[in-house]
Amino acid sequence: MSQKHAYNGHRARLRERFAAAGIDALADHEVLELLLTYCIARKDTKPIAWALVKRFGSLRGVLDAKAEELREIAGLGAQSAQFLNLQRALIRRYFLERAKENKKIESPADIIDFCRASLHGLSEEIFEVIFLTARNDFIDAERIASGSLQNADISPRKIIERALSRRAAGLIFVHNHPSGEPSPSNADIEITKTLSRLAAQLGIKVLDHIIIGQGKIFSIKENGLISGDVK
Numbered sequence: 001m002s003q004k005h006a007y008n009g010h011r012a013r014l015r016e017r018f019a020a021a022g023i024d025a026l027a028d029h030e031v032l033e034l035l036l037t038y039c040i041a042r043k044d045t046k047p048i049a050w051a052l053v054k055r056f057g058s059l060r061g062v063l064d065a066k067a068e069e070l071r072e073i074a075g076l077g078a079q080s081a082q083f084l085n086l087q088r089a090l091i092r093r094y095f096l097e098r099a100k101e102n103k104k105i106e107s108p109a110d111i112i113d114f115c116r117a118s119l120h121g122l123s124e125e126i127f128e129v130i131f132l133t134a135r136n137d138f139i140d141a142e143r144i145a146s147g148s149l150q151n152a153d154i155s156p157r158k159i160i161e162r163a164l165s166r167r168a169a170g171l172i173f174v175h176n177h178p179s180g181e182p183s184p185s186n187a188d189i190e191i192t193k194t195l196s197r198l199a200a201q202l203g204i205k206v207l208d209h210i211i212i213g214q215g216k217i218f219s220i221k222e223n224g225l226i227s228g229d230v231k
Contacts, residue, residue, distance in 0.1 A: 064121030180214030
């Protein structure tokens with residue numbers, strides 16, 4: 001059997017296994033191998049999938065990687081790297097839409113899937129704002145700044161303008177710590193208090209500031225560092 005026919009048969013078997021038993025029937029490298037078959041037509045994707053797992057440690061590590069990092073893997077071009085980045089973006093969009101459908105945010109647990117899908121594993125700090133109605137119904141979420149909070153251009157004016165344009169009555173801030181440790185820095189606490197004071201002047205409540213670490217989260221509100229209405 002030719003090499004071409006060999007990997008085509010393997011692709012077909014992977015697709016059949018996924019169709020029959022779902023993603024849990026596949027190991028991480030097999031999931032990647034299957035994904036890559038949809039953007040790499042004439043090449044055995046198994047060695048590329050193994051190289052990705054070896055370099056980034058897991059399926060999650062691969063999806064968290066930047067396009068330029070992915071392109072360092074032999075056999076993976078710009079289009080394939082973008083395709084893998086798209087998978088992470090789709091996950092974020094899925095949880096964003098689900099949060100909108102679930103509507104009411106009663107506790108940090110109600111948005112934690114979205115927070116993790118959006119920010120977990122990223123190599124730079126990202127600061128997001130979640131906008132809520134007066135009844136804590138989910139309106140929207142937006143990335144406001146990137147970089148450490150000490151250096152990031154987190155514009156209070158921009159945040160307030162975005163809140164007013166969406167007619168938001170409540171805000172939840174979310175950002176990640178690439179180091180993996182979710183405990184807040186002094187800068188995290190200070191920016192939260194500053195934004196809370198400014199928002200309060202316009203009748204907008206800051207309900208929480210959630211920090212995403214490596215498999216852990218930290219709620220500034222639940223740890224008593226700010227007051228808010230999210231219990």
